[in-house]
Amino acid sequence: MTEHIIELHDVSKNYTRGVETVHALQEVTLNVSKGDFIAVVGHSGSGKTTMMNIMGCLDHPSSGSVILQGRPIEQASESALTRMRRSAIGFVFQQFFLVPTLTVLENVTLPALFSGNHTNGRSRDLLEMVGLGKRLNHLPGQLSGGEMQRAAIARALVNSPPLVLADEPTGNLDSRNADMIMELFEQLNRDGVTIVLVTHNADIVKHCERTVHIEDGRISQ
C-alpha cells in the first residue's frame, strides 16, 4: 500500500477581500506519496501558493480535511502546526530569506535551533552536499544567487523533514543556476525526500515526475 505523506480531501479556502469573497481553492483533492516529486503549475492567482500554504501547515482550510503523516491537521492549534512545520516540512522560497548578518553555516543551523538542537554537524554535512563546503563562514551577501538558494535548500533539510515544499525556487536565478538547483532537487528526491514544487516554468516541470495543474482554485488535471 502506498504511504501518503500528505493528503488533501475536498479542501476549499475562501478569503474575504473588502466586500468580495475570493475562492482561492475549491474542493481540491490531492495525495502526495512518499518519494513523490511533484510540480504544481498554474497561472498567477490560480491558487497554487494557497494550496502550498495549507500543505505546509501555514494556513487552515475553510473546509475539507488535511492529513499530514496520518494525522488530521485542519483543526490543529497554532502550536501544533508549528511543531509539524519543525519536524515534517522544509520550505524553500524564491527569495531565499537568509539572515544577512548570520554566516551560511549559522543560517542553515537556524531551524535546528528552534527544534532545540544547537549543534551544527548536520548543517556542515548538508552544506558539503550542496557544494558550499568552502563557504561555511561567508555571509549571504558574499554568495551568488545560486549559492544562496543552495544554502536555503540545505537549511530546509536540516531537521530531516520527509517533505520539502518549494515555492518558485528558481524564480530568481539564471538558467544555469536554475538547472543546478533542479539537479540538486532530483538528487534529494533520489535520496528519498518527497518534494512538492510550485512553478510556472515549463523547463522546471520536466525535472518532476508528476505535474498537477491548478486553475481557478481547482485541480484541472
Place this chain on the structure above:
Amino acid sequence: MTFFKVALSNLKRNRVRTLLTGLSLAVSAATLTVVLALDRGYSSAVTDDLVNKTGIHLYITKEGCPIEAASVIAQGGLSPLYVEEDILARLATVADLEAILPFKLFAVTTDDGSRTDIFMGVTDAILSMKPDWRFAAGGWLKEDDSVVIGADMAQIEFLQVGQRMYNENFDREFTVTGILERTYSQDDGTFFVPLATAQAMVQREGKLSAVGLKLADISRMDLVQNQLRALMPADYFVLGSKELSEGILQFFGATRAIMIVMVFVAFIISVFGIINTMLMAVLERRREIAYLKCVGAGRLDLVRLITLETTSIALAGSAAGALLGMVLSPVAGNLLRTFLVAYVPSGPIARPEPMIALMAFILCSIVGLACSLYPALRAARIVPMEVLRND
C-alpha cells in the same frame, strides 16, 4: 548557535539605530543616577553640616525660618536679627546643659569676589562641643588677636603656627596659635577667633549670631527644649539641629520634585523611543520573521528573540548610563551648588554610591525589558501566510 547569537547579529544590522536606542536608555540611567546621587548627597551634606559634625544639639536664634537660621548659623549669613548676649545668664540656670557656646559668625568676601572667608567668634566651650578636633600644630586661642585656622585655610594661605596673618577687610593682624587637622566639614575653611574679637570686627559688641547648646543627656531633648522655650523671650526660637536640617530638606523637596519630573520625562522619552525602534525593527523584518515561523519558530521563540535583542541593548545602555551618572554626579553637584536658593552645604552635594548606580542599572534594564514586550508580541503574532502572500 544560540538565540543570543542570533539576537546580537540582528542588532548589528543597523548599528546606528542600536546605538541610539542604547543611548536613550543610557541617558535615563545617567539622569536617574545623578538625581539619586544629588538627593542622597544633599540630605547627607545638610545633616552632616548641621547635625553630625557640629556636636551642637540645640540652637537659640532669632530666626524662625530654618533656611534663614541655617544661613546665619552655619554660613555667616547677614541678618538684622541678633541674639543678645545677656540671655547667657538665663541659660546658665538650666541644669541639663553640658556646654553653652555663644558665637558670632560672619562671612567676608574679598573685593574681587574671588574668595569668601568665614570667621567664627567662639569661646572655650567649643572645645567640649568638638571632641573630635585635633590640632595638627599649635593649640587653642591665647590672646585677643589669636586665630585658630582650619586645615584648608592653612593650606591655601600657607600659614604656620606663630605666623602673623593680616586681613585687609578688617585691617587687622592675627597670630596663628593653632592649625586644626582636617575634619571634612565647614571647619576646614573657617578662621576661629575669640568671641569678643569677632564682635568688635563687625561692630556688634554684645550681640551673637546664635547660641549653640550641648545637652548632658540627649534623651531629655524634648524636655529641655520646652524648658528653654519657657525661659527665652517671646521673639527667640529654640531649634533642634535635626529640626533645622529637616526644615531645610523640606524646602529642598521642591528641587527634588523637579529632578524627579526630569527623570520621569527622560524615562517616557526613552520608553517610547525603544518601543518605536524595536517595533520598526520588527516590521522591517516581517518577511524574515514569517520565514522563521515557516521553519518552526514558535511564538515563544520569537518573543524570546526580540526580548533578547532589546534586553541586550537595555543592559548595555543602562550599564553605560549608570557609570556615566557616577562620573557626572560630582559635576552636577557643583552645578546645583551655584543654583541652589536654599541652604548650600559645605560638603559634596552629590554622593554617587555604587548602590545608587546599581539601582539605576536594574530599574533601566527592567524598563528596557518591559519595552520589548509589545514589539515581541507583534512579531509573535505575524501570520506567515499573510506576509508571504501580501508583501
